[in-house]
Amino acid sequence: MTSLLNRYVPRTEFDSYEDFNENLKITVPEDFNFAYDIVDVYAKEQPDKVALSWCDDNQEKIFTFSNLKQLSDKAANFFKSLGVTKGDRVLLTLKSRYDFWYCMLALHKLKAIAVPATHMLKPEDIEYRIDVAGIKTVVTIREDGVPESYAEVEKTLGLKLNKVFVGTEDMPGWYDLRKEVKKASDNFERPVYDDDSVEDTSVIFFSSGSTGQPKMIKHSFGYPLAHIVTSNYWHQVVDNGLHYTIADTGWGKALWGEIYGPWISGSGIYIYDYDRFHPYEVLSKALEHKITTLCCPPTMYRFFIKEDIDNLDFSSLQHATTAGEPLNDEVFYKFKELTGLSIREAFGQTETVATIANFPWVDIKLGSMGKPAPLFNIKLLNTDGCECDVGEEGEIVFDISEGYPLGLFKGYYNNQEKTDETIYDGYYHTGDSAWIDEDGYYWYKGRIDDVIKSSGYKIGPYEVESALLSHSAVLDCAVTGIPHPIRGQIVKATIVLDKGYQPSQELTKDIQNHVKHVTAPYKYPRAIEYVDELPKTISGKIMRKKIRLEDEEKFKK
Template structure:
């Protein structure tokens, strides 16, 4: 595994990663590293009350062994699917590792799921067991009558909720008498066998099951070592809930393989930007990754009196980074923000690496091992400046970290791999230096008077206006233009919707981007429709607009 590089070209040329036969992260990394250095720091965990606890690799090896033995005693084993709803509790990492050891398939899930969501996911994925936070147990209980296959239930703590009286096992009691060693079984899962399942966030329909195999953690070596720029002893914080793929991107595999300490802030409720900044300073975090929305909140805070001298590298992904946010953060901290791009279905496909000059708004260049091609509507490669779909060429085999497919949905899997490419469904263009510029989902692009307009670029401008907290840009039917640009806006406190404000926002967009991109229609809402992962449901806005247009017609 090559670590040091001085240029992108050198990086791609020299990069290599060895894949051990039948690789299993829990045995090949954790057990081996804990044997060599059980006291190596692995995690700093700060709960909602600010209480800090430090954990070592030896701790995770011991506790995952105990849980693995307990789960096996309960009848769980290779191939069984287990739902995890654990917020950012330390038990999430223990449970993941234990499931890797017994060969069961982890299904990380967010705590915001409703009983209806749980019924759908449990039955679709044929989930046999669930390990959940005590505060979530009543929601799972409400779903049980419609989940006949869900038979093993374990709660971690009780929280504020009243736990169901029967049918639940207490986590602490379950592992208290379990053996502390768990030798690697002869038939241990590994290699191309199933490791975990993520449910996609479902912006345009029911969520799909995205399967990854046991080599998937190795795909995040690039994430931790090269994109997050981690070195042994570094403290890294990725702001993500454990119910989503970004948690294993930034709070687990790649960071531990880099020798870094994972910093976990297990907050509940509303995100507090001032508190986050204080934590970065107090605990001397050296590397931070958060979505652009979080950076937008952070730059509004008071930095005076904060010692952020330990912080040396910052990254972002998930949406477009606005120029103003990039420069405001750099002015406040002296640090650039390095963007990256990937999906639930993949590991890091494209990134601005530390040895590259970041261009605000660009997601960077392809990661080694990912043969990225932009294809136009005729399925031909795009020239620089031409917009196309981000695709991955597969004629050389699957890149390390690419999902196996959408389980039980062969037609959707085949569609995503049509023509010898993995089709991401996302659009971008490439500049003359090979940097990619993200435009949005293929279905989200607006075609107006012959122009193709990406929603992110208009949203990026709108949110620089002090009146706008959030914006979703969509296309609405227009008899002359085909589609017209519409902005659905959430206003900041102190601002009210008016014709004057609409005109002001339109002029603001015209002044900062091409005039043809300005929103001809502006709608004001108290909140935008979103998935439970926080992604804007532009398709829902479009559908509602079409229905309203039909009624008006």
Template sequence: MIYQRFTEETVDEKGRLTGISFHPPEHFNFAFDVMDELGRTKPDERAMVWLSEAMEERVFTFGDFKRESSRAAHYFANMGIGKGDVVMLVLKRHYQFWFAVLALHKLGAIVIPATNQLMKKDFVYRFNAARVKAIVCTCDGTVADEVDLAMAESPTVELKICVNGERPGWRSFDAEYGAFPGEFPRPAPEEAPDNEDPMLMFFTSGTTGYPKIAAHSFTYPLGHVVTARWWHNNRPGGLHFTISDTGWGKAMWGKLYGQWLCEDCIFTYDFDRFDANKILPLFAKYHITTFCAPPTMYRFFIKEDLSRYDLSSLVYSNTAGEALNPEVFRQWKAATGLTLMEGFGQTETTLTVGNLLGAEPRMGAMGKPSPQYDVDIVDENGRSCVPGAVGEIVIRTDRGKPCGMFIGYYLDEALTKEAWHDGMYHTGDTAWRDEDGYFFFVGRTDDVIKSSGYRIGPFEIESVIMEHPSVLECAVTAAPDPVRGQVVKATIVLARGYAPSEELKKEIQQYVKKNTAPYKYPRIVEFVEELPKTISGKIRRVELRQEAQK
């Protein structure tokens, strides 16, 4: 596999990864060193199976991506986009996203993937915070409308380019880029970006404030070797499906770098709204072999009658993005025979903790630290916690920055130092580990509930509540209490066929008392139609806490 040119791995007698080091050449560039090389040596091998919302199918080879990204690179360069320029892509799951990303890498530009759910004020903030020069987005929907509304307050934006249509005042990518040559020369070393120059930036989820801009360097793609090879189990000849919009960091985990470093093929379904009944038949039709989705998607899957669907092509399944409830773990295994291999990471990193290939997962555990990172759990004074004690997950960097970890928060030294100091990057997530080194997620540092002297992690209660058949989604937060300081509150979205009632509320409370320590049961239960979420789909517990304060 091509990634082996840039890495050195050590494995134990059972074939499990025990160590990895990275050796990128000077001026490493994924578009040239990986994709163009695969386009040259394996031009006819499929790299992506793409399916439109209307179920129209297209298959792209490595040769196709080499050619089309070169045309796009010439096209962008012709408009004045070059090294160091910041370009935002709002392209959902349209195949032009991959052409554009690779093209911008070839130019040494900085890519910002973004979601199509942004509104005018979101664009204004992002354009100005990142000093965006060009925007490439879809013509359909409201995205281009919101961009146009934002332009009066966005002085750095010079170019507007749209795909899948034409629009007054915008350049048309589809109509124009194809006229350019299908070969793009690699720049001379003195003109090429350095390995630690910014290549890709993500706006973080922003669960508590304005999103930060996590900047990654040109070596970032190599950091996903562990993600793809040792967690997703990607290899040549497979077909990998990660459910994620390209506007989120998870798309880079499962829809681009690592899979192609492993010479695997990527499956992309360009749907607008998640529909389990449309997605489940695709596994058999396309013989999908490996799959990754957040627990929320699995929760929707297991609410269906999975016996109606042929999932036998799947050999491996993963989950990340939020903590995995044991009930989802059990029901997925019962239906498919597959163990859900959980993983943990952030926008600022690649996979940092996970159940890697050959691991023996433990119920409720995120797994063990990846050999790529020096991960620890520390107390408020920065000391390593003993097994069983809850602390903050940190990455120790006193011996160097791991490949795949972010450079810092773009143009914000203060925020970078707030999270990354004294040789440690502070994730803001809490966990505990057992005697064997397995990590168990607790929650964000500000999510922990302090009630009558107890410290209660919301996830453990949510996991019990999720076992109840009436519950589709839930969020556990603190609510103020004059006697206990705080009490546990559960905000619940009910599954189809259930209606809110006092009887159901008491039934859920009794279920929690029976299945975990009684002091953890939710003294307040509220039924809602939907939970407040960020545009990345993460539950905004801060909003629920603020509501409880009123």
């Protein structure tokens, strides 16, 4: 006995995508709680099973499920002593400290609501989150000026927060998490609430804020079970292996690959808590720890293949996945040459689990997101609200008219207006556009607001960015539309050049010609601007809206 998967999935093996799509069923107990029903069950039945292999630049630690049960029970007693109870929101800015995992479990045990956030927040970002979420308790790393920002916000808002830190030096007015957990009792009894439900909110994630103030995305206690699809059938995690998703715990992607799905499916998690991302060091250290599955953004794969990694031992690695931005052909083929593995893409949002993916039975078409996951009835709707024909571009929506699917968020916390703008007429509207081919594969076009309309053509930024990224000079890029008196809009590329390249008219011409040959000629960027870095949200998403607004100001002059 290893994985707990078959306790929630009556049938785990499938012969084809059609078999998978028709017959995958996930059982959701009414009182399911991930901390008790997964972690504590492993601790009882397989106490020495590895849950977390963690390291930083100075030390390494292995946590079994028995270790995590004890730590989470202690942390739950500590949080309880602070008055944290069911429904209370607790803000976690813990980067990739190992404390994040037992704190998450402790909050689940209390039926409190975990609110993970990145440590890169500025005081105004923290103030917004504490204010709109009604935060009373914060748990944070000791460095990078984060505690000072919390103290500043506390004064600004006139609050008295429970302030908890992870670090080595005492701070007046703060609780030292590790000291408090060490002295807390490990005898924790599961609270009983009269109104307990698997639909209760367990986690709130703030959206990236790329189109306005961040929204608070609610997920229920049943949400972890939906990540069976993400981990077992997209990542293809290995029972008793180690899965590595490279993402800060403040990003929604952390829940996709750093806690729920891998553990349910029997895989341990590998975490490297680095200060700065150095491609060779990150990859080599992961391979030294014998990771079996890997997921990271295409940008990181691009950085990896630019390093001298031919000497690394990839023998432990069995599967590789990516999501969030285009994966260009060069990266796919170079990584396959080095490892023998095909990188499998997927689509999803902080509001969802993996919803469209290149599952094991799906032959990869480079650039395609793959096919829909069984949990969701996915459709494409055109601007008239009708289902799209093959090849016709439309919005990706989830048909929820016959039931609300497991894995879809429960609305935006304290914001019914925004929820109603997204969930209406029997659909969840993703705000993303795509088209479907004759074989049922979905092809991403971009956010609806980002699609460029030029001379009657609709051009998605992702397809042009993918073409640009296949040029050796382009390290990173963003594609937007700028006004044009005749064409309506023209394609503009904002480009960060790789080392060894300098802007020039000759390089601009070469990049434009390259795009014309890689994709349809009408999509090439008629305008190119070179910059040192792209504007991005704190979660790493390109802020195309900011680029468009800045360009509008330029054109006014």
